[in-house]
Amino acid sequence: xxxxxxxxxxxxxxxxxxxxxxxxxxxxxxxxxxxxxxxxxxxxxxxxxxxxxxxxxxxxxxxxxxxxxxxxxxxxxxxxxxxxxxxxxxxxxxxxxxxxxxxxxxxxxxxxxxxxxxxxxxxxxxxxxxxxxxxxxxxxxxxxxxxxxxxxxxxxxxxxxxxxxxxxxxxxxxxxxxxxxxxxxxxxxxxxxxxxxxxxxxxxxxxxxxxxxxxxxxxxxxxxxxxxxxxxxxxxxxxxxxxxxxxxxxxxxxxxxxxxxxxxxxxxxxxxxxxxxxxxxxxxxxxxxxxxxxxxxxxxxxxxxxxxxxxxxxxxxxxxxxxxxxxxxxxxxxxxxxxxxxxxxxxxxxxxxxxxxxxxxxxxxxxxxxxxxxxxxxxxxxxxxxxxxxxxxxxxxxxxxxxxxxxxxxxxxxxxxxxxxxxxxxxxxxxxxxxxxxxxxxxxxxxxxxxxxxxxxxxxxxxxxxxxx
Amino acid sequence: xxxxxxxxxxxxxxxxxxxxxxxxxxxxxxxxxxxxxxxxxxxxxxxxxxxxxxxxxxxxxxxxxxxxxxxxxxxxxxxxxxxxxxxxxxxxxxxxxxxxxxxxxxxxxxxxxxxxxxxxxxxxxxxxxxxxxxxxxxxxxxxxxxxxxxxxxxxxxxxxxxxxxxxxxxxxxxxxxxxxxxxxxxxxxxxxxxxxxxxxxxxxxxxxxxxxxxxxxxxxxxxxxxxxxxxxxxxxxxxxxxxxxxxxxxxxxxxxxxxxxxxxxxxxxxxxxxxxxxxxxxxxxxxxxxxxxxxxxxxxxxxxxxxxxxxxxxxxxxxxxxxxxxxxxxxxxxxxxxxxxxxxxxxxxxxxxxxxxxxxxxxxxxxxxxxxxxxxxxxxxxxxxxxxxxxxxxxxxxxxxxxxxxxxxxxxxxxxxxxxxxxxxxxxxxxxxxxxxxxxxxxxxxxxxxxxxxxxxxxxxxxxxxxxx
Numbered sequence: 001x002x003x004x005x006x007x008x009x010x011x012x013x014x015x016x017x018x019x020x021x022x023x024x025x026x027x028x029x030x031x032x033x034x035x036x037x038x039x040x041x042x043x044x045x046x047x048x049x050x051x052x053x054x055x056x057x058x059x060x061x062x063x064x065x066x067x068x069x070x071x072x073x074x075x076x077x078x079x080x081x082x083x084x085x086x087x088x089x090x091x092x093x094x095x096x097x098x099x100x101x102x103x104x105x106x107x108x109x110x111x112x113x114x115x116x117x118x119x120x121x122x123x124x125x126x127x128x129x130x131x132x133x134x135x136x137x138x139x140x141x142x143x144x145x146x147x148x149x150x151x152x153x154x155x156x157x158x159x160x161x162x163x164x165x166x167x168x169x170x171x172x173x174x175x176x177x178x179x180x181x182x183x184x185x186x187x188x189x190x191x192x193x194x195x196x197x198x199x200x201x202x203x204x205x206x207x208x209x210x211x212x213x214x215x216x217x218x219x220x221x222x223x224x225x226x227x228x229x230x231x232x233x234x235x236x237x238x239x240x241x242x243x244x245x246x247x248x249x250x251x252x253x254x255x256x257x258x259x260x261x262x263x264x265x266x267x268x269x270x271x272x273x274x275x276x277x278x279x280x281x282x283x284x285x286x287x288x289x290x291x292x293x294x295x296x297x298x299x300x301x302x303x304x305x306x307x308x309x310x311x312x313x314x315x316x317x318x319x320x321x322x323x324x325x326x327x328x329x330x331x332x333x334x335x336x337x338x339x340x341x342x343x344x345x346x347x348x349x350x351x352x353x354x355x356x357x358x359x360x361x362x363x364x365x366x367x368x369x370x371x372x373x374x375x376x377x378x379x380x381x382x383x384x385x386x387x388x389x390x391x392x393x394x395x396x397x398x399x400x401x402x403x404x405x406x407x408x409x410x411x412x413x414x415x416x417x418x419x420x421x422x423x424x425x426x427x428x429x430x431x432x433x434x435x436x437x438x439x440x441x442x443x444x445x446x447x448x449x450x451x452x453x454x455x456x457x458x459x460x461x462x463x464x465x466x467x468x469x
Numbered sequence: 470x471x472x473x474x475x476x477x478x479x480x481x482x483x484x485x486x487x488x489x490x491x492x493x494x495x496x497x498x499x500x501x502x503x504x505x506x507x508x509x510x511x512x513x514x515x516x517x518x519x520x521x522x523x524x525x526x527x528x529x530x531x532x533x534x535x536x537x538x539x540x541x542x543x544x545x546x547x548x549x550x551x552x553x554x555x556x557x558x559x560x561x562x563x564x565x566x567x568x569x570x571x572x573x574x575x576x577x578x579x580x581x582x583x584x585x586x587x588x589x590x591x592x593x594x595x596x597x598x599x600x601x602x603x604x605x606x607x608x609x610x611x612x613x614x615x616x617x618x619x620x621x622x623x624x625x626x627x628x629x630x631x632x633x634x635x636x637x638x639x640x641x642x643x644x645x646x647x648x649x650x651x652x653x654x655x656x657x658x659x660x661x662x663x664x665x666x667x668x669x670x671x672x673x674x675x676x677x678x679x680x681x682x683x684x685x686x687x688x689x690x691x692x693x694x695x696x697x698x699x700x701x702x703x704x705x706x707x708x709x710x711x712x713x714x715x716x717x718x719x720x721x722x723x724x725x726x727x728x729x730x731x732x733x734x735x736x737x738x739x740x741x742x743x744x745x746x747x748x749x750x751x752x753x754x755x756x757x758x759x760x761x762x763x764x765x766x767x768x769x770x771x772x773x774x775x776x777x778x779x780x781x782x783x784x785x786x787x788x789x790x791x792x793x794x795x796x797x798x799x800x801x802x803x804x805x806x807x808x809x810x811x812x813x814x815x816x817x818x819x820x821x822x823x824x825x826x827x828x829x830x831x832x833x834x835x836x837x838x839x840x841x842x843x844x845x846x847x848x849x850x851x852x853x854x855x856x857x858x859x860x861x862x863x864x865x866x867x868x869x870x871x872x873x874x875x876x877x878x879x880x881x882x883x884x885x886x887x888x889x890x891x892x893x894x895x896x897x898x899x900x901x902x903x904x905x906x907x908x909x910x911x912x913x914x915x916x917x918x919x920x921x922x923x924x925x926x927x928x929x930x931x932x933x934x935x936x937x938x
Binding site: 132157201297302331389390440 | 477480482486489490491492493508509555556559560561564596603605615616617618619620621622623626627630668670694696697698699700701702704705706733734735736737758760761762763764765766767768770771772773774775779780797798800802804806808809836843844845846847848849850851852855858859861890891909910911912913
């Protein structure tokens with residue numbers, strides 16, 4: 001790591017801190033001419049002094065010093081450099097000239113460059129957290145390519161909070177050598193990667209992007225946010241990564257042809273990652289809805305229709321069966337409103353009926369797990385014995401319902417998307433593979449399901465659906 | 470409270486529990502023929518046995534028993550009843566007949582009825598939490614009318630988590646007597662109410678709704694979600710509240726004419742409540758954006774343009790001033806990307822320039838307060854002295870920045886909407902009045918600002934903007 005620093009507040013300090021904090025399994029050699037040791041590691045004055053073979057150099061020096069470091073890398077036969085340093089082509093003509101020098105040298109040495117102007121990379125399998133932000137991502141099956149460091153950092157941090165684990169991450173910076181198309185191709189081949197997220201600003205909407213993205217999409221889903229969809233956004237992007245944007249409709253066409261799922265907010269990118277990591281791909285767009293409360297059913301049905309999903313009528317034979325499970329004033333249709341029934345058994349029996357109903361491809365539940373927590377203030381006049389009675393009545397059926405729904409999803413191949421007001425640790429963490437996935441409101445639940453349905457439609461029209469999870 | 474219960478799991482138990490837990494300032498008389506006392510309160514066999522004057526009856530008996538209870542209310546001269554009991558007009562012809570009997574009796578006695586089929590009411594000033602859900606709402610200046618109990622409960626619970634306090638809440642149920650138009654008129658006159666939220670499913674789109682909503686909107690904002698915008702949603706709504714929906718475009722027209730702000734998700738309803746409770750109303754749709762990172766600027770600019778907001782170019786005199794505050798490679802435009810500058814002073818100086826710039830009506834900030842928390846795992850290789858150095862470098866400037874922004878908002882009358890990855894307790898709670906309001910992503914920040922701008926436009930075109938906060 002060239003430009004490592006012993007001074008808190010300097011980026012060289014923060015990144016080395018993050019690498020050590022992540023528990024990187026390899027060796028780290030800080031390089032800085034003014035220090036003898038940094039964070040307990042012996043420090044070398046130059047790359048040339050390091051006594052071992054080096055796999056990659058992480059460069060955090062001032063921009064003017066980078067060409068000389070690349071020369072050292074070339075002399076040492078280092079095949080990869082991650083250039084965190086900014087002030088290259090993104091800042092104008094002088095920076096572009098310097099970037100050209102760096103890249104020409106790298107080509108000469110047969111080196112490849114991440115960046116410059118990158119926030120770093122992350123790789124779960126070697127515990128390599130070579131990032132500017134202090135976030136230590138959760139490990140999992142999602143990989144992300146970001147043409148914005150802070151949008152990428154937002155996703156890693158939010159994933160940690162929402163239970164989305166990452167396999168690989170790269171902030172691609174100015175992409176002077178390795179480009180976003182290269183990263184897409186790599187994620188497509190990477191076995192640890194099951195879902196790909198991309199935040200793109202400046203990418204040529206050409207045949208190369210289309211063909212690589214299309215062939216990757218046939219293997220695994222790519223969900224993309226394109227920054228610079230509008231004139232205002234495009235202007236902002238031009239000053240940011242130094243790359244030119246382009247007409248939104250051209251991108252939209254390419255994304256659609258390539259089977260990439262376009263969303264327009266970081267929240268939807270994250271929500272899509274969660275469902276793709278844990279849901280089977282639905283075979284169509286028909287949705288059953290079951291709720292503990294009519295309003296959620298109405299909001300979910302509206303959102304479904306507004307997003308191109310279909311809420312088909314309940315067949316008479318299912319109505320007859322549900323009649324034996326719920327009070328006579330249940331909704332008698334799809335959505336099934338269970339009215340005020342809070343027990344687990346009738347809900348799970350209804351879910352058996354709905355997941356096995358061949359008229360639908362997915363099920364949305366609202367209130368499947370809900371347990372309203374009781375808080376007591378100083379003003380509370382509730383006597384102690386009633387507090388005990390209330391606590392005892394709060395039968396927590398989370399584990400039972402979760403396991404039953406997992407089984408139904410595995411047996412029927414239909415996703416179950418849930419609305420749960422507040423996330424629970426049990427739902428967020430751990431459990432890999434197929435499972436119900438919860439969102440805090442109907443809008444996000446339906447949007448996430450829509451992404452799954454769009455991808456299912458792509459696979460179906462490509463006749464290549466077999467074997468994709 | 471008629472139909473109060475000593476049995477946990479029964480709704481009569483839960484509601485009485487919630488009333489006591491909320492610390493209601495008035496007297497409560499449980500009524501149940503089979504109990505001597507409930508939750509430490511003496512229990513009466515009938516309304517007729519209560520030895521004091523009664524202001525309101527809360528009814529939780531089976532539906533068939535409600536007419537007789539109304540007779541008792543009439544005999545006692547009770548002016549209001551809240552009928553929690555369901556199984557009335559929402560369940561079909563027989564229920565409708567029973568509901569008619571109840572309402573005819575109430576009219577005869579000069580009584581007014583909330584419901585039936587309501588989840589209850591909440592009033593902050595008497596600490597009355599007469600609700601089926603156990604949520605104890607935060608107290609504040611937002612009032613809500615909900616034609617769905619569970620959508621309403623979601624908002625109260627989410628408000629508690631997101632720092633949105635309520636003055637009044639009503640789940641209006643079947644509206645057999647008091648209707649949503651009555652509640653709107655009441656909230657319009659209520660001094661404790663500054664912002665009105667409504668979830669509507671079945672409301673006649675007539676001149677009465679238009680004229681009441683319009684006259685209230687001129688005093689305070691009404692933000693509405695209309696359930697049943699689509700055919701699927703309308704069908705679901707018909708089976709839910711027993712009310713007929715109607716064509717979405719008719720409602721949209723009425724909402725627009727009345728100055729009501731329509732949103733389509735519960736999250737946006739909540740987000741709107743937060744900004745209306747704490748932001749001045751902007752005088753136009755022009756937005757300055759300042760970020761610590763280019764990607765957020767791009768995403769915010771895209772979202773602004775997609776929502777009809779304008780991101781005007783930065784005038785040369787502001788560019789010249791910012792040149793003295795930021796490194797030479799800052800974005801030189803709107804959005805201002807502060808690149809990797811993390812100090813508070815240059816940010817606040819830029820904010821002075823932006824809030825005082827007469828070319829914009831609002832400012833969006835991203836990363837104003839951000840402080841990335843560091844976590845340490847078992848794998849961490851960071852030595853103790855570096856942990857200390859890292860902790861010491863994490864200068865927390867929250868209070869300084871918050872106070873400075875509060876002052877700028879008050880002085881310039883321009884809202885400041887912030888993007889903060891994770892909410893902080895200091896930001897969520899307490900501070901009433903004008904202040905910066907934070908959202909976890911650019912999308913929600915821009916949507917919330919858009920609601921403010923829409924309302925500002927309504928007031929401006931009505932020439933009635935004076936004195937509205």
